[in-house]
Amino acid sequence: MSASGGANFKERTVQNILLHFFREENTKVNAEALSLITELLKIFVSEAVLRTIREGKVHAYSFNERSSRSNFIRLL
Template sequence: MSGGANFKERTVQNILLQFFRDDRTKVNAEALNLMTELLNIFVSEAVLRTVNEAKKDHQDQIPLDYFEKILPQLLLDF
């Protein structure tokens, strides 16, 4: 996905490890790759929907309200 979000796998791995209860839990390369791609798509889609919502109201800047507006549907779609 060009021009979209681009998280590093190491960053995603560190985020995931913070939520594991057992310190011995590991993330294999395939799962890490999948989670990184999912996060990239999710964030890119959130930005795109937020921008489109702001464009409908002819806004030059995008306040947080627009993100809050698209968030429920975005979470349902994912």
């Protein structure tokens, strides 16, 4: 995550990842496509992190609620 709160990828890193998966060695990515793919990855990763945080909060709440209920039943 960058200082601004979002994911941060270097275009060179994204280009190397893309080139790794191309089947033909002479396949190239132009600058505009590389910029768009980099932006897409930033959005995708940022959304995944936010979703993970939300899911974690939901599961932590339901876990705590169940634990409290079972502890209360044991006291009875």
